[in-house]
Amino acid sequence: MTGSSASVFSGLTPQAPDGLLALIGAYRSDLRPGKLDLGVGVYRDALGRTPVFAAVKAAERLLVEGQDTKAYLGAEGDVGYLEALRQLVFGARAQAGVFGVQTPGGTGALRLAAELLAAGRPAARLFVGAPTWPNHEQIFEAAGVTLATYDYFDAASQTVRFEAMMDALATAAPGDAVLLQGACHNPTGADLTKDQWRIVADLVAERGLFPIIDLAYQGLGRGLEDDALGMRLILEAAPEALVAYSCDKNFGLYRERTGALFAVCDQPQRLSKAGSNILALARANWSMPPDHGAAVVRIILSDSDLTTMWTTELETMRQRLVDVRAALANHCPDLVALKDQNGLFACLPLTPHQVGRFRDDHAVYLASSGRINLAGLTVEAVPDFIRAYQTLRQPLSG
Numbered sequence: 001m002t003g004s005s006a007s008v009f010s011g012l013t014p015q016a017p018d019g020l021l022a023l024i025g026a027y028r029s030d031l032r033p034g035k036l037d038l039g040v041g042v043y044r045d046a047l048g049r050t051p052v053f054a055a056v057k058a059a060e061r062l063l064v065e066g067q068d069t070k071a072y073l074g075a076e077g078d079v080g081y082l083e084a085l086r087q088l089v090f091g092a093r094a095q096a097g098v099f100g101v102q103t104p105g106g107t108g109a110l111r112l113a114a115e116l117l118a119a120g121r122p123a124a125r126l127f128v129g130a131p132t133w134p135n136h137e138q139i140f141e142a143a144g145v146t147l148a149t150y151d152y153f154d155a156a157s158q159t160v161r162f163e164a165m166m167d168a169l170a171t172a173a174p175g176d177a178v179l180l181q182g183a184c185h186n187p188t189g190a191d192l193t194k195d196q197w198r199i200v201a202d203l204v205a206e207r208g209l210f211p212i213i214d215l216a217y218q219g220l221g222r223g224l225e226d227d228a229l230g231m232r233l234i235l236e237a238a239p240e241a242l243v244a245y246s247c248d249k250n251f252g253l254y255r256e257r258t259g260a261l262f263a264v265c266d267q268p269q270r271l272s273k274a275g276s277n278i279l280a281l282a283r284a285n286w287s288m289p290p291d292h293g294a295a296v297v298r299i300i301l302s303d304s305d306l307t308t309m310w311t312t313e314l315e316t317m318r319q320r321l322v323d324v325r326a327a328l329a330n331h332c333p334d335l336v337a338l339k340d341q342n343g344l345f346a347c348l349p350l351t352p353h354q355v356g357r358f359r360d361d362h363a364v365y366l367a368s369s370g371r372i373n374l375a376g377l378t379v380e381a382v383p384d385f386i387r388a389y390q391t392l393r394q395p396l397s398g
Contacts, residue, residue, distance in 0.1 A: 019368060027365045035363035036385070038376040041186070041344060042254055043220075043317055046378050053252045055310035059299040067295070072288045075279045077102020077260075081294040084301035085260055089215065089228060089245060093235065099263045099275040101282055102289040106216045106246030107135065109261035113212050113242045114143035115281050116263075116274070117177055124210070127169055127178040129153075131347065131369065133186045136179060136214070148172075153188045155349040155370060158337035160190050166203065174208035180234065182243075183227035184217035184343025187371035191221065191342050197230035201237035211238050216246040219314045220321065221342030240265040240274075247297050249344075250314055256293030324374045327382040332390065347371050354392045362388040 023039045042050050076082070082100040090098060103109040117124060117140075126145050128136055129152030137147060150168030151161045169178060180200070185191050192200065204211055211234050218227045235241055240263070247258040263278060265271040282289070300306045321344065328346075329339035338346050350358070350370040358364045364385065366372045377385060 023365055023367070026359070030363055030365075032363040034384075036365065036376055036381065038364060038366040038372040038374075040376075041373055042375070043249065043252065043344065044373075044375040045317075046320065048376075050252070050254070053310060053313050055300050055306050055313060056252060056296055058306055058309065059296045059303075062299055063292075063295050070291075073102070073291055075101070075283045075288060077289040078291065078294040078298055080302065081298040082260060084298050085245065085247075086262070088224065088301065089218070089231075089243065089262065090235075090264075091225070091228065091232065093232070093264075097264055097266050097268070097271055099265075099271055099278070100260050101275075101278050102294050103244075103259040103261050103282070104286060104289060105248055105257035106214065106244050106259040107139065108257070108286070108289075109244035109246070109259045110136070110139050110214065111143065111285065112261045112278055112281050113244055114140045114145055115285075116242065116277060117210070117212070118144045119277065119281075120274075121175055121177075121210070123175075125172070125176045126212070127172055127176065127209075129165065129179070129181075131187055132179070132181070133214075140179075145177075148176075153185075153190055153347065155188075155347050158190065158335070158341070158346075160192065160196070162192070162196055166199065169200070169203055169207070169209070172207055172209055175210065176207075177210040177212055178204065179212045179214065180230070182213050182215035182218070182231040184221040184345070185341075186216070186343070187345050187367070187369060188347040189338065189341035189343050189345045189374075190347075192230055194229060194233075197233045201233045204234060205237040209238070211235075211241040213241065213243045215243060217249050217343050218245075219250045219311075220318050220344065223318070224311070224314075227342075235264055238264075239267070240270065247293065251293075251297055251300070251310070253293045253296065256296070257290060258293030258297060321374055323379055324377050324382065327379045328374075328377075328386065331382055331386040334393070335386075344373050344375055345371055346374060348389070350392065357392055358388065364388060 020039060027037045044050055081102060086098055125148045126140055127148050127150055130149045151164040154161050183191055213231045215231055218224055221227045243262040245260045248254045263274040300310050325338045329336045348370040352368040355366055355368050
């Protein structure tokens with residue numbers, strides 16, 4: 001049949017291309033020397049590489065030598081991986097009321113969280129900060145979750161709009177959910193302070209809110225323990241919660257898509273019910289998770305020497321980001337707040353027009369929102385970057 005009336009494809013609405021993918025293509029085709037890619041959200045070292053961790057390479061060798069089957073793992077995934085990850089994520093609470101399932105990256109974990117929320121409380125609203133990682137909204141909306149937003153960040157002052165956030169959350173009804181980024185906020189780099197986390201935890205408990213915590217960058221902010229602090233304060237206050245976790249960044253396993261979803265509950269029967277539903281959703285989405293990345297993480301976290309090698313490499317990455325932040329703050333008074341922010345990203349007060357001029361006039365590529373990936377800079381490149389930035393900002397201050 002050739003008639004369009006019978007075509008499924010003809011009934012589809014064309015979708016706008018992903019802006020980040022377009023940015024990647026434009027950067028690759030730019031032949032100017034000294035061009036900078038500050039758009040793609042992966043770690044890069046001072047030479048512009050996204051290297052494979054030495055600890056990962058060592059674990060992969062052990063895996064190749066010792067793995068004797070490629071049989072399915074089961075819907076839950078690599079149990080040893082989940083056990084090792086529990087200790088890293090939850091610390092002392094690791095064995096108390098936690099159910100985990102392996103997922104394809106943190107994105108897979110968020111998708112399961114979205115579907116579980118939609119199934120368990122269809123009328124609930126999910127409060128999401130503005131700005132947030134753009135895919136957050138797409139994932140939860142695709143699962144049928146109703147979104148409500150709260151103002152999170154003021155780019156001009158580079159500060160968290162904490163009062164606005166709390167005012168918005170004060171309107172949430174019991175059973176509504178709130179999405180919180182545990183550390184290294186994407187796209188702003190601006191995290192809550194310890195005192196602010198406590199205030200949020202008190203409000204979650206007082207209003208009976210359901211927290212969903214996205215912890216995608218543990219260890220890249222202030223260290224492994226400090227980056228889990230806010231999440232743990234929330235879990236102390238909330239009777240139940242979901243934690244979406246990614247190993248893609250802190251183990252450098254981007255293309256291996258290595259994540260986990262953890263359900264936390266202080267009532268065993270409820271936790272068991274949640275676990276059975278999570279496994280059913282995982283089975284419907286991808287049936288069985290991929291093996292390689294999780295096996296690598298399990299081997300690293302189960303071997304003290306490899307764990308030490310990994311944490312040393314992770315600290316080197318973290319310190320490089322700290323150094324770039326300090327250099328930006330030292331060269332530009334308007335960006336001094338970046339020194340106290342965390343992780344890969346910062347969100348500069350630039351309009352889409354200024355972002356376009358940054359690309360056209362200076363060969364600097366970044367997202368139209370003004371988000372930059374700090375790992376795309378070196379300390380040596382900061383002065384030139386700041387001169388271009390200040391040139392673009394002059395019309396706004398003149």
